[in-house]
Amino acid sequence: MMYEQFKSRAEGVSAEVHRFERKDTALNFMIEFLMKEGLADTPQTAALCAECGFLDERDRDVLKKLSGLKFDVTCEAASKARFGISQMDWALADTGSLAQNSSAIEQRLVSSLPTIHIALVPTSGILPDMPALLSRVHPKECAYLAMITGPSRTADIERVLTIGVHGPERLVIIFVDEFGGGN
Amino acid sequence: MGTEFKESIHKAINNANLTGALAKFSEAYKVNRAKAYEGIDFEELRGRIADLKSYAASHLDELSDQFQQNAEACGATVFRATDPEKVREYILKVAQDNNVKTVVKSKSMATEEIHLNQYLEKAGIQVGETDLGEWIIQLAGQTPSHMVLPAIHMTKEDVAELFSKEVNERLTTDIPRLVKIAREKLRPKFLAADMGISGGNIAVAETGSIVLMTNEGNARLVTSLPKIHIALVGIEKLIEKYADVTTILKALPRSATAQLLTSYVSIITGPTPNPDGTIKNLHIILMDNRRSEMAADPKFKQALQCIRCASCLNVCPIFRLVGGHVFGKVYTGGIGTILTAWFDELKKSEDIQGLCIQCGACKDVCPGKIDIPDLIMEIRRRLVQEQGVPLLQKAIYAVVNNRKLFHGMLRAASIAGKPFTTGTFIRHLPLFLADLTDGRSLPAIAAEPFRDRFAKIKQPKGKEKVVFYAGCLIDFAYPEMGEAVVKVLNKAGIEVLFPEEQTCCGAPARYSGAYEVAETNAIDNIKALLSVDATYVISACPTCTVALAHEFISTFESVGQTGWLPKARELAAKTIDFSVLVKKLVDEGRLTLKEGQKLGKVTYHDSCHLKRTLKVSEQPRELLQRAGYEVTEMFECDTCCGMGGSYSLKLPEISAPILQRKLRNIKETGAPVVAMDCPGCVMQIRGGMDQDGAAIKVRHSVELLAEQLDI
Ligand code: SF4
Numbered sequence: 001m002m003y004e005q006f007k008s009r010a011e012g013v014s015a016e017v018h019r020f021e022r023k024d025t026a027l028n029f030m031i032e033f034l035m036k037e038g039l040a041d042t043p044q045t046a047a048l049c050a051e052c053g054f055l056d057e058r059d060r061d062v063l064k065k066l067s068g069l070k071f072d073v074t075c076e077a078a079s080k081a082r083f084g085i086s087q088m089d090w091a092l093a094d095t096g097s098l099a100q101n102s103s104a105i106e107q108r109l110v111s112s113l114p115t116i117h118i119a120l121v122p123t124s125g126i127l128p129d130m131p132a133l134l135s136r137v138h139p140k141e142c143a144y145l146a147m148i149t150g151p152s153r154t155a156d157i158e159r160v161l162t163i164g165v166h167g168p169e170r171l172v173i174i175f176v177d178e179f180g181g182g183n
Numbered sequence: 184m185g186t187e188f189k190e191s192i193h194k195a196i197n198n199a200n201l202t203g204a205l206a207k208f209s210e211a212y213k214v215n216r217a218k219a220y221e222g223i224d225f226e227e228l229r230g231r232i233a234d235l236k237s238y239a240a241s242h243l244d245e246l247s248d249q250f251q252q253n254a255e256a257c258g259a260t261v262f263r264a265t266d267p268e269k270v271r272e273y274i275l276k277v278a279q280d281n282n283v284k285t286v287v288k289s290k291s292m293a294t295e296e297i298h299l300n301q302y303l304e305k306a307g308i309q310v311g312e313t314d315l316g317e318w319i320i321q322l323a324g325q326t327p328s329h330m331v332l333p334a335i336h337m338t339k340e341d342v343a344e345l346f347s348k349e350v351n352e353r354l355t356t357d358i359p360r361l362v363k364i365a366r367e368k369l370r371p372k373f374l375a376a377d378m379g380i381s382g383g384n385i386a387v388a389e390t391g392s393i394v395l396m397t398n399e400g401n402a403r404l405v406t407s408l409p410k411i412h413i414a415l416v417g418i419e420k421l422i423e424k425y426a427d428v429t430t431i432l433k434a435l436p437r438s439a440t441a442q443l444l445t446s447y448v449s450i451i452t453g454p455t456p457n458p459d460g461t462i463k464n465l466h467i468i469l470m471d472n473r474r475s476e477m478a479a480d481p482k483f484k485q486a487l488q489c490i491r492c493a494s495c496l497n498v499c500p501i502f503r504l505v506g507g508h509v510f511g512k513v514y515t516g517g518i519g520t521i522l523t524a525w526f527d528e529l530k531k532s533e534d535i536q537g538l539c540i541q542c543g544a545c546k547d548v549c550p551g552k553i554d555i556p557d558l559i560m561e562i563r564r565r566l567v568q569e570q571g572v573p574l575l576q577k578a579i580y581a582v583v584n585n586r587k588l589f590h591g592m593l594r595a596a597s598i599a600g601k602p603f604t605t606g607t608f609i610r611h612l613p614l615f616l617a618d619l620t621d622g623r624s625l626p627a628i629a630a631e632p633f634r635d636r637f638a639k640i641k642q643p644k645g646k647e648k649v650v651f652y653a654g655c656l657i658d659f660a661y662p663e664m665g666e667a668v669v670k671v672l673n674k675a676g677i678e679v680l681f682p683e684e685q686t687c688c689g690a691p692a693r694y695s696g697a698y699e700v701a702e703t704n705a706i707d708n709i710k711a712l713l714s715v716d717a718t719y720v721i722s723a724c725p726t727c728t729v730a731l732a733h734e735f736i737s738t739f740e741s742v743g744q745t746g747w748l749p750k751a752r753e754l755a756a757k758t759i760d761f762s763v764l765v766k767k768l769v770d771e772g773r774l775t776l777k778e779g780q781k782l783g784k785v786t787y788h789d790s791c792h793l794k795r796t797l798k799v800s801e802q803p804r805e806l807l808q809r810a811g812y813e814v815t816e817m818f819e820c821d822t823c824c825g826m827g828g829s830y831s832l833k834l835p836e837i838s839a840p841i842l843q844r845k846l847r848n849i850k851e852t853g854a855p856v857v858a859m860d861c862p863g864c865v866m867q868i869r870g871g872m873d874q875d876g877a878a879i880k881v882r883h884s885v886e887l888l889a890e891q892l893d894i
Contacts, residue, residue, distance in 0.1 A: 154398060
């Protein structure tokens with residue numbers, strides 16, 4: 001239920017939403033997506049992956065084999081990357097938003113500078129709404145709480161909705177059930 | 184009003200791009216806003232916002248202390264300042280101490296308020312706005328015309344022109360391409376900047392956090408990339424509890440841009456690492472600039488409940504005609520008028536407060552539950568108090584209160600043919616009967632006012648008695664409406680009383696800020712209307728009803744007249760609007776309308792005071808339906824007709840296009856009759872239809888109903 005609500009709200013603001021039962025199928029989907037979108041080891045086509053809690057050594061080894069995908073997040077690399085990959089810890093069903101403790105700068109760099117942000121989200125992280133989020137995340141433990149709802153947008157020129165101003169122009173959300181789904 | 188001000192209005196109204204863009208936007212906004220609030224109890228939500236913001240406004244010092252303590256415990260530096268000059272100096276000092284050459288900014292009204300950019304630039308620091316709209320106006324060397332959409336007054340052609348210069352390339356008006364250009368041009372600025380400056384949508388005392396919302400993602404970059412971040416926050420942004428952030432975030436994006444949530448929300452609590460591994464140098468400035476004074480003012484404290492959503496601009500029928508620049512350089516629209524009067528100075532609001540037509544549309548949508556029109560009235564009152572009522576006006580009010588003389592003069596002028604075009608005295612009559620304006624003919628003044636006709640009406644003696652309050656318009660211009668009221672009530676077995684001592688309700692004086700005159704009117708009317716024993720005091724003019732039911736009390740409160748307050752309350756409790764009473768009588772079976780009538784289509788115009796102050800909109804429609812009319816709704820049925828009492832005299836250039844819009848909406852329904860419950864609206868709309876030549880009858884509901892009484 002909550003997933004369905006999330007999906008329709010997030011798609012309503014132009015996010016792309018996918019869901020997989022298992023982590024390996026989710027990663028395969030992501031790899032295919034990257035290839036299709038032209039991942040390569042040249043500027044403006046590279047991918048940059050920030051620390052993702054649920055990617056283990058094996059997963060990383062698989063990803064490391066992809067030419068153009070790097071784990072070493074710097075400002076410079078992020079500003080040149082086409083893809084930024086990060087794990088977002090929570091999703092808010094009623095607004096279609098993702099949320100993360102973004103205190104680590106790397107998390108913000110990969111989700112704000114590249115053109116496409118790929119967000120990996122545990123399905124179990126879906127919460128009904130923002131009150132549920134704020135009751136779980138206290139500022140004491142989280143210096144930078146970030147919420148992301150769809151890609152970057154503006155309506156500043158003649159009020160015409162245009163996607164991709166300063167942040168990503170695409171937000172690809174990949175849910176993985178394996179870490180406890182059931183929503 | 185100054186000529187310069189009049190000229191700026193003239194210029195704005197004749198700017199077809201501007202008015203076209205604003206009209207389209209305001210229409211879309213209403214629909215989208217309603218959609219965004221679907222399933223949400225707006226009244227409940229804004230009640231909570233008003234409570235928590237009002238609590239904060241009464242505890243500004245405590246919350247500032249608490250905020251400072253908690254933010255500093257997390258490693259931020261907090262600077263508190265009352266004076267804008269101190270704020271500017273502080274920011275410059277931080278910049279100079281850290282050898283800052285370039286600054287990137289995300290949108291912040293507080294920095295506009297203190298004209299920070301100019302100041303820093305004078306000191307040789309480059310300041311770059313990064314919000315697309317702000318960047319556009321920065322390039323154009325202009326000021327924002329809207330709190331949320333700063334460049335709403337500019338066209339894509341304007342933007343293409345500006346950007347072409349910036350990139351030295353001839354650009355077309357392809358909007359996605361223009362946006363791309365902005366991304367490409369601003370990206371290196373973000374990466375190179377030494378300092379980021381932001382505002383803050385919310386500041387949480389309990390945790391020392393600031394909340395930033397953007398759609399473009401610029402605030403994330405401004406707060407992440409440069410090594411120094413300064414957040415300038417007005418202390419009205421303080422709230423006590425962290426959990427309350429959700430309450431404000433539920434309303435702010437919905438009201439501001441009809442979104443469920445802005446694309447990016449950041450809750451920042453203390454410094455975080457920079458890209459190079461060092462820790463952010465985070466400064467939070469809590470700025471007062473007269474906000475504490477405002478909090479100490481019993482009337483204006485309310486204004487601190489504002490969450491800066493700008494919906495009061497978006498629904499304002501005046502704003503959509505003139506845009507933001509007419510209002511000034513920083514804060515615009517209704518709330519902008521109030522903020523300018525305080526943050527700048529009262530005098531600065533002298534002209535712009537006159538733009539408010541008191542239609543109440545903003546009050547209905549304000550998520551901070553601020554009575555914006557009432558605060559603007561208070562500004563008007565204080566201005567008049569400072570400057571005094573002009574002698575001419577005083578003389579006029581004296582005449583208004585002498586009913587016989589007043590009628591005689593009006594009548595004489597009316598008969599004189601082209602009535603009120605000459606002679607200042609008559610031109611300033613507050614009865615709004617003066618000055619023929621374009622697009623509206625005036626009513627003939629009745630040979631015999633209602634007060635004289637009333638004596639001739641033969642009424643059956645009824646057990647129940649009701650006092651009729653006529654008001655100026657029904658008494659002198661539309662006595663037939665008063666006769667219809669009597670006819671309808673008599674039919675229900677009610678005897679109507681008309682105490683002759685009743686006088687003008689004082690609205691014209693009050694709306695001009697002349698509260699002492701309004702006070703005298705109120706006392707005279709209370710004496711007259713309570714002099715006889717009756718169940719109700721009924722009025723068929725919503726402006727008068729509002730005066731009797733609400734404004735006598737608030738006028739007394741404003742001028743410190745406590746002696747008459749109990750009587751004013753007694754009168755208020757007895758006062759009832761015509762349609763409410765008649766609906767009640769019909770429901771109780773005391774009044775029956777003819778059965779099975781097929782009277783065809785009618786469209787209904789909601790008068791501002793009736794719908795928004797008295798909250799009456801269903802009763803007149805139901806009555807018309809019962810009578811046999813088919814009610815066809817017009818577009819924007821509850822948008823002001825542009826009358827606004829003497830507004831149509833003071834600002835005819837604004838009143839006229841509002842009326843034209845109303846006429847168009849009425850005509851588009853195809854109904855041969857338009858009904859309404861306010862004689863003022865009848866005067867405005869009937870006059871407009873007359874000039875327009877359309878064969879549409881403009882009637883007060885009471886006239887239509889009186890024709891359909893069961894015999
Ligand atoms: S006064 Fe109310 S409607 Fe206007 S900006 Fe403030 S919160 Fe929004």
